[in-house]
Amino acid sequence: MAPMNEPTDWIDVGTAEDFKRAPLREAQLGERLVAVSYKDGKFGVISNVCNHVGGPLGRGHIEGEFVVCPWHQYASTAARAQASPVTRPTGFLATASRKRTAGC
Numbered sequence: 001m002a003p004m005n006e007p008t009d010w011i012d013v014g015t016a017e018d019f020k021r022a023p024l025r026e027a028q029l030g031e032r033l034v035a036v037s038y039k040d041g042k043f044g045v046i047s048n049v050c051n052h053v054g055g056p057l058g059r060g061h062i063e064g065e066f067v068v069c070p071w072h073q074y075a076s077t078a079a080r081a082q083a084s085p086v087t088r089p090t091g092f093l094a095t096a097s098r099k100r101t102a103g104c
Helices: 016-021
Strands: 024-029 032-039 042-047 061-063 066-068 075-077
Touching: 016 032
Parallel strands: none
Antiparallel strands: 024 032, 032 042, 061 066, 066 075
16 A cells, blocks of 8 residues: 555656657646656646647657747747746646656
């Protein structure tokens, strides 16, 4: 049995080594598809849907502090629930607990 206050329903979205090679990807968390980013040793989770035209943010790329949508280069920040000064916020941002397992 898991200790009190420790989540029991972990979802594997990849290893830290995988994220070092490809720091932005889509992940299915329950019924929601999200974009997971990894930069400077920290993970970020945002909605996978770009507010501009609904593009898949997890298929974009990270540029500085921004997640850039692959469809029209719409930039949303990877570290905060804000967007660049000329754009709008992109959905939710959550910091998530993470669990390190052997081999990660």
